[in-house]
Amino acid sequence: DADVTQTPRNRITKTGKRIMLECSQTKGHDRMYWYRQDPGLGLRLIYYSFDVKDINKGEISDGYSVSRQAQAKFSLSLESAIPNQTALYFCATSGAGDSPDTQYFGPGTRLTVL
Amino acid sequence: QKEVEQDPGPLSVPEGAIVSLNCTYSNSAFQYFMWYRQYSRKGPELLMYTYSSGNKEDGRFTAQVDKSSKYISLFIRDSQPSDSATYLCADVDSNYQLIWGAGTKLIIKP
Numbered sequence: 001d002a003d004v005t006q007t008p009r010n011r012i013t014k015t016g017k018r019i020m021l022e023c024s025q026t027k028g029h030d031r032m033y034w035y036r037q038d039p040g041l042g043l044r045l046i047y048y049s050f051d052v053k054d055i056n057k058g059e060i061s062d063g064y065s066v067s068r069q070a071q072a073k074f075s076l077s078l079e080s081a082i083p084n085q086t087a088l089y090f091c092a093t094s095g096a097g098d099s100p101d102t103q104y105f106g107p108g109t110r111l112t113v114l
Numbered sequence: 115q116k117e118v119e120q121d122p123g124p125l126s127v128p129e130g131a132i133v134s135l136n137c138t139y140s141n142s143a144f145q146y147f148m149w150y151r152q153y154s155r156k157g158p159e160l161l162m163y164t165y166s167s168g169n170k171e172d173g174r175f176t177a178q179v180d181k182s183s184k185y186i187s188l189f190i191r192d193s194q195p196s197d198s199a200t201y202l203c204a205d206v207d208s209n210y211q212l213i214w215g216a217g218t219k220l221i222i223k224p
Contacts, residue, residue: 103212
């Protein structure tokens with residue numbers, strides 16, 4: 001079984017709808033991240049969490065919110081989806097430590113906002 | 115401002131060729147750089163990391179950092195069709211967050 005799972009894998013929605021993307025991990029990692037990936041722009045950090053009580057904004061948090069329900073679960077919400085939020089969304093995890101560490105990615109959620 | 119610049123490609127080469135993938139960086143906190151590989155419809159996965167200047171080799175892959183020119187390079191020898199993927203370079207900032215390049219799409223033609 002995959003260590004980092006994301007649901008749904010694909011989602012098409014309409015402008016103004018509320019959307020939740022979910023991420024679960026079995027790696028036992030404390031740190032979790034949400035990124036979006038757009039062609040030509042690479043990965044951009046939306047939110048990150050170093051533990052259940054620690055949530056931090058990333059580079060592009062406007063229009064998004066997150067919830068860390070447990071060590072293993074980190075959800076991303078779009079309160080009112082807009083077309084420019086159409087992108088590929090990735091969840092990632094990493095182990096705690098003072099040195100830079102490897103991030104492990106889920107398979108991604110392809111979101112289309114019409 | 116911290117940035118990592120990477121040509122998105124695509125870069126198309128014949129099987130067996132030596133591939134050179136490059137990134138430039140502006141201000142690096144730790145001189146610690148990573149290369150991730152992303153296959154189509156998959157999440158990125160760590161391929162190699164390198165610290166400071168010099169080379170690091172892992173099989174057919176070599177990561178190189180040139181501090182004087184602020185260049186990060188990944189070389190692939192004897193390229194295979196299975197190497198076709200998007201390659202992303204990343205720097206680590208002072209908050210231990212990754213600063214990503216745009217990714218270069220590599221196509222190895224049989």
